[in-house]
Amino acid sequence: MQRAGRENCSMPENTTGKKVIVLDDDPDVVRVLKIVLDKEGYDVQPVTSPEAAVEALAKAGADLVIIDMDTKKLDLQNFIRSASEAGSLDIPLLLLAGSEEDGIGALRGFAGTAEVLPKPVSKGDLVDRMRLLLGQRRSTWRLERT
Template sequence: MNRMKVLVADDDPNVREILRIFFQSHQYDLLEAENGAEAVQLVELENPDIVILDVMMPVMDGFTACREILKKRDVPIIMLSAKGDEFDRVLGLELGADDYVTKPFSPRELMSRIKAIFRRMQRKSGNEEEIRTVYDFGELVIDPERREVVVNGEKCPFRPKEFDLLVHLAKSPGTVFSREQLLEQVWGYDFYGDIRTVDVHIKKLRERLADLRNGYIHTVWGVGYKFEAVTSDDAGD
């Protein structure tokens, strides 16, 4: 079995050393970058399984590196930052990052986030029922196998986490999910306290589906969110 390859980009050599020792002791291969520009290059050269990006780095910051990496590769990204500011968390998630960890953090917490992402990816790759199903709502078609969404006959680009969230909601029309449930079932880890993660991605889904009459993604106040399917007859009214 091939060892998982983790890329850590952080300009603090102490952080990199701590993570190097920890990850290697758990049989992970570690790639290191001192800034965002190096991280972008290493993603192309080494094709890591997951990328961990510090926000504040010289040459190229973590936000810019996240954007550039996702232009080239569909790879999970975890952002690191000494800032606890909500704006930083929201910006990282809107750029397509899968998770956000605030410094100081324990290597074990970071490892648990990584394992949760890998478990989620393995579950989806082995879920034959989901792979064989296409969710067709007329004006909206979701193909999990091809990871494609067609809106009014046109393919619409979705970030990986946005797509996963849309599929999870669409396969259970009418079911109301709390933010905590969505974090656990879509992000793949127990609730850590940042429900804004879900709100940010719901906002992005609504923007993607803004041209559709039904909207599909609905808020159930005080509870959470649900996907409201529309029949072909309703769509034509």
């Protein structure tokens, strides 16, 4: 797993139009995140289920996927596998988790680019992490056998 860090990636000059899928099973949360991120210039696709996120990836792709780890029926490894099978192989993940340890544990075996952001999340922290992830060189999603 690669971790984004301020010391090893550049901030993109322009994030306008970058496609972001936001996955959370709470419609109010995805609506608020869409409003906030739209104002930052992102093209946001809000979804409320892992299946809808995979479908959105297959149809239109994305530059980044934000996932609330408390989403019901979310099995992160199955989500990654399904997204990979749908042809979405090089998209970084930003996980919103109860703690950084929870998110890192969920990423065991994930070899793509990812960041974990502990909740509650401030707008500034969210946007900063998004810019870091979007500025990194792309890598591929794959599950390693453990």
